[in-house]
Amino acid sequence: MEVTDIITDTVVDERAVLRKKVYKKIFELVVYVIFLIALSIAAFSETSSKMRIRSETVETSFVDVEFEFEESELSAGTSPKMDSSFRNLIRLDQLWGFLLGPFLDGLYGDEKITYDHGIDLENIMLGVPRLRLIKVGNRSCDVNYSILGNMETCYASYAPGKEVHAGDYKSIDSNQYHYGDISTYSSSGYIQLLEKSKNASYDIIKRLQDDNWISDGTRALFIEFTLYNTNNNIFCIVQLIAEFPNVGGVFPAWNIRTVQFLSDNDAVLSTMIFLLIFCGLYMVQEIYEVYLHKLGYFMEGSNLFDLTVIFLTVVQISFHFSVDSKLYHIMKSSYSDKDFIDFMAVGAEKEIARNLTAWNIFFAFIKIFNYLTFTTTTRHIKETLIGCSKDLICYVVMFLVVFSAYAQAGWLLFGSQIKAFTKLTSSIMSLFTILLGDIILRLRGSSPYNRTAIFLHLHIYGVFPPNERVSGHHQRQLL
Numbered sequence: 001m002e003v004t005d006i007i008t009d010t011v012v013d014e015r016a017v018l019r020k021k022v023y024k025k026i027f028e029l030v031v032y033v034i035f036l037i038a039l040s041i042a043a044f045s046e047t048s049s050k051m052r053i054r055s056e057t058v059e060t061s062f063v064d065v066e067f068e069f070e071e072s073e074l075s076a077g078t079s080p081k082m083d084s085s086f087r088n089l090i091r092l093d094q095l096w097g098f099l100l101g102p103f104l105d106g107l108y109g110d111e112k113i114t115y116d117h118g119i120d121l122e123n124i125m126l127g128v129p130r131l132r133l134i135k136v137g138n139r140s141c142d143v144n145y146s147i148l149g150n151m152e153t154c155y156a157s158y159a160p161g162k163e164v165h166a167g168d169y170k171s172i173d174s175n176q177y178h179y180g181d182i183s184t185y186s187s188s189g190y191i192q193l194l195e196k197s198k199n200a201s202y203d204i205i206k207r208l209q210d211d212n213w214i215s216d217g218t219r220a221l222f223i224e225f226t227l228y229n230t231n232n233n234i235f236c237i238v239q240l241i242a243e244f245p246n247v248g249g250v251f252p253a254w255n256i257r258t259v260q261f262l263s264d265n266d267a268v269l270s271t272m273i274f275l276l277i278f279c280g281l282y283m284v285q286e287i288y289e290v291y292l293h294k295l296g297y298f299m300e301g302s303n304l305f306d307l308t309v310i311f312l313t314v315v316q317i318s319f320h321f322s323v324d325s326k327l328y329h330i331m332k333s334s335y336s337d338k339d340f341i342d343f344m345a346v347g348a349e350k351e352i353a354r355n356l357t358a359w360n361i362f363f364a365f366i367k368i369f370n371y372l373t374f375t376t377t378t379r380h381i382k383e384t385l386i387g388c389s390k391d392l393i394c395y396v397v398m399f400l401v402v403f404s405a406y407a408q409a410g411w412l413l414f415g416s417q418i419k420a421f422t423k424l425t426s427s428i429m430s431l432f433t434i435l436l437g438d439i440i441l442r443l444r445g446s447s448p449y450n451r452t453a454i455f456l457h458l459h460i461y462g463v464f465p466p467n468e469r470v471s472g473h474h475q476r477q478l479l
Contacts, residue, residue, distance in 0.1 A: 013131055029371035035278050039313065039364055045268045045319075050232050051258040058227070058236055058256050061106040063087050067097060071189050082103045086240065087253045095221070095242050096209045100202060103240075106223065107197035123236070124227060127341035129201070129225035133206075134164040134189040135217045158183045176345045178222065180253045185220050187344075218244045226343045234260050237347035252307040257347040259354075261327050272317045278359050279310050286310070302370040307368055312360035319353035332445045406459045407431055413455060431459060 066083045084094050086102070107129060140162040141154040156162050163186070165171070172187040179185075194459060204206040208214075214221060219433040239252040286306055290297045297303050326346050372378040385392075407428045414421040420430040434456065 002315060008078050008178075025371055029368075032368070032371060035275070035282075036364055036368070038275050040361065041271045042268060042275060042317070042320075043361050045271075046260060046354060046357065048260070049230075051234060051260060052227065054236050055256050058238055058258075059254070059454055062103065062238070062240060063252075065102045065106065066231075067101045077392065082161050086252050086254075088420075089250045091250060092214060095214070095250055096272065099205050099223075100209075103223065104198050104202055104205075106202070117475055120229060123227045124230065125344070126226045126235075128196060128337070129194045130340040131192040131194070132222040133186075134158065134185055134222075134226065136191070136216075136218045136219055137164045137165045138217060153216060155217045155246055158185065160186060165190070169303055173220065176348060177385075178239070178241070178344075180220060180241045180243045181251055182245050183219070184393075185222075189220075192292065193340055194339065214244075215450045219246075220244065224340070224342075224344065226289045226341060232260070234258060234344060235347070237343045239344065255350055257348055258351040261324050261350075272320065276317060279313050282310050284308070291371065302367075303362060305370065309364050311359065312356055312363065316353060316356050316360055319349065321350045323353060326387070345475060403428075403431065410455065410459075434459060 001243065062278070066085045068083055084097070086098050087398070089095055089098065107125065111230060138152075139154050142156065168190055170188060170191045176187050177184050177353060178187065189212075192204065192213070194204055221242040221244075223238075223242075225238055226235040227238065228234070229236070235258070237255075237257040239255040241255070243251045243253060245251065258355050266392055274411040286303070287304070323346055327343075330341065330343065330346065368380070369378060410421050411424050411427040413424075415427070419426075421427045
């Protein structure tokens, strides 16, 4: 056999092997696209524009709706009337005005229309609303009481160990925590249920106001209720929070969770069962590869992506069935019209499931690149990223060190004066928005202007590479 024949046969064999690899990758890509379509159907079935519209409607009806104070409701020396909203609460009398006005109007509206057609003509209230008050005890401050002199009162910030449990306090055995802007609270507290009728609820709230229910030591008031849209099987779980820090004032917060439970959707259930079968087959394949490559399997980034997608898919579906079974149990339980039906824990779990779904979709779509390595461009990109991975890691570490230094400096410099820097996490997010060119911090009048200007310019020119600094056009507001 001549040399040319040997070379020709070798080239043909290599092309055949390469062709088989390409066909194998294409087949794997087609199978994975089917899996990705099923995953997308299951993920995107849990959200819709109707849920966003429902959330915006509730926020407009309760958080942003303006109401007017009469002179008798204001403290002495102020103007006879002023407009306010729950979003802009700063005083206790405003909170009582909201509860007696926009809150009842938004929840009950015209009682005849509400009784016949539901809230907003399309929604019904499940159970009754609940007011839940959390207080701390007197002389709970961590101070030397000998320096207080004749002062008899001292109320600390909220902490579970300082919460008052006397009187009508109701302890609720729950592992769920409720998050405000200032602190994180338990599920217990002093509870007052409202009624199905507007007038009866008004009388209850008015009595609470006359009895000074919100008094010294109060740290949070939770206003909780659930609305249900029968047309779209959408639950809107609403929690309005008024926080009372021990430095004074009222700080509003709110959690509006709009969720759709899909237990009665046969198409979605079938898709999830199909996904579980797919995950089982993928898991068998991954176990076989671990058996072949031992620890070397975990050194390959694409294999870690495979395990991440499989794990998140199983957890996502498990959360779905768990939450829907809990909802079914709640709906089948015997409740009267005078009971508060607690959907808070179910709504929180559904939100966790939605977050897991979002990350799962992200990783699942990124994983497509693993099946496109038969193209020259994709293969070169992958090889380039692998080759410069150490340099990228070093750059990320250096960036995080410098950025964390600026974040901590901003927190210490402006934390007591500018809302965007009141917490370390807030400082980090604010500096990230500055890097994106979205400078909307209201600095002038909050602290010495030259100090803030120096800090911002040092941050911009210190963190950005010279060719990527924020232009003056993008620095929209530096007040």
